[in-house]
Amino acid sequence: MKKVQAWLINFLAQVSIASSLLFIPLFAKELGASDIEIGLITSFYSLAILTSSGIFGRLSDIYSKKLFLTLGLLLSSFSFFAQCFARDPVQLLVIRTLVGFSIGIFPAALTAYAYKQNRKIGHFTSFGSLGWAIGQLFAGIIAVYCGIFIFGALLFLLSFFMVIREEIPDERIPRSRSTFKIIRENLSVYFAFFIRHTGASAVWLIFPLYLFQLGISKFWIGAIYFANSFLQFLLMPRMDRFNPYLLLNLGAAFSGLTFIFYSLATEIYQFLAIQILIAFGWSAMYVGALRIALEKNIEKSSVVGFLNSTIYLSTIIGSIIGGFIAENFGYSFCFLFGALLSFLVPFFRVRNGAIKSF
Known part of the structure; x- marks a missing residue:
């Protein structure tokens, strides 16, 4: 696969994922799901990605990257289309679990291959963020659930046909370390992501519901998400020049500030302005973590897969x-919880693969 096609596949995949993901909490609400049930739908989706990311990232190092790229893209196309047939919260949970498993198969192999091309991981990931931006904007424009799902399915199918016709060399690692050893030697990065993203996930679960409750339309919800992702597209390529450990810690701190400001904002323009902070926070933390993992390890698909598993x-x-x-205390407390955990990450001083507490 040529370098330009690696970023293009990433872009198309993220357009599909983002456009579908944005309105899932609202779609679930309209199907009769409670806040706790929405949390379960999101959790099963994430559990499926967690499982497939770790398994297929590892297998991509041992066997064929192209096999898992094509398999993941094709299954993703079918599972995205299947979302149109959900009629109640249970059906949506089952289909979203299948979606999660499918989209977890290919990213580790794709990321490892893109890194091999020029080692500028910020450039590659920036097109993923651009995909999120376009996907969220299109979701707001389409604003019809089944139309959004079909749109995503077609993009995955297009990506599948682009990949299947390319020659992708298999670079198998003959003496790979054990899974336990890989995880142990990268534990500091995984732990930092686990802490920050646990808090962030509590925020993202309710964020579209919170905006909708404030009277913000679906279009403007999409625009607010678009601003975050488009700013990431601009920022990520610039992250390759900085110390990755500094980026990781700064990213967590800026995430905490964002969640505090979310709890205070009430107007569309305020949320749009705050997106600058979260765009920098995620760009710094994600690019920093990927660079640490990819630069330190020969099992590149494996470490990316395990990082994705940690995130989910x-x-x-x-x-x-x-x-x-949300069910017991309200949406504002989700923001405070997210901020607290994000602010904890710098206090562990993640440096050079080790965790040191103050």
């Missing part, structure tokens, strides 16, 4: 906690 493990836990907090 925290999404599961954060979504359950977020559903509980």
Whole structure:
């Protein structure tokens, strides 16, 4: 696969994922789901990604990257289309679990291959963020659930046909470390992400519901999400020049500030302005973590897959906690919970692969 096609596949995949994901909480609400049930739907979706990311990231290092790229893209197309047939919260939970498993198959292999091309991981991930921006904007414009799902399915199918015709060399690692050793030697990065993203997931679970409750239309909800992702697209390529450990810690701190400001905002223009903070926070933390993992390890698909699994493990836990907090204390407490955990990350001083507490 040529370098330009690697970022293009990432872009198309993220357009599909983002456009579908944005309105799932609202779609679930309209199907009769409670806040706790929405948390469970999100958690099962994340559990499926967690499982497939770890398994297929590892297998991509041992076997064929192209096999898991094509398999993941094709299954994603079918599962996205299947979302049109959900008629109640249970059916939506089952289909979203299938969606999660499908979209967890290919990203680790794609990221590892893109890194091999020029080692500028910020450039590659920036097009993923651009995909999120376009996907969220299109979701707001389409604003019809089944139309959004079909749109995503077609983009995944297009990506599948682009990949299947390309020659992608298999680079198998003959003496790979054990899974336990890989995780242990990268634990500091995984732990930092786990802490921050647990809090963030509690926020993202209720964020579209919070905006909708404030009277903000679906179009402007999409525009607010678009601003975050488009700013990430602009910022991520610039992150390659900085110390990745500094980026990781700064990203967590800026995330905490964002969640505090979310709890105070009430107007559309305020949320749009705040997106600058979260765009920098996520760009710094994500690019920093990927660079640490990819630069330190030869099992590149494996470490990316385990990082993705860590992110979605925290999404599961954060979504359950977020559903509980929202149901019993209200949406504002979800923001405070997210800020607290984000601010904890710099206090562990993640440096050079080690965790040191103050």
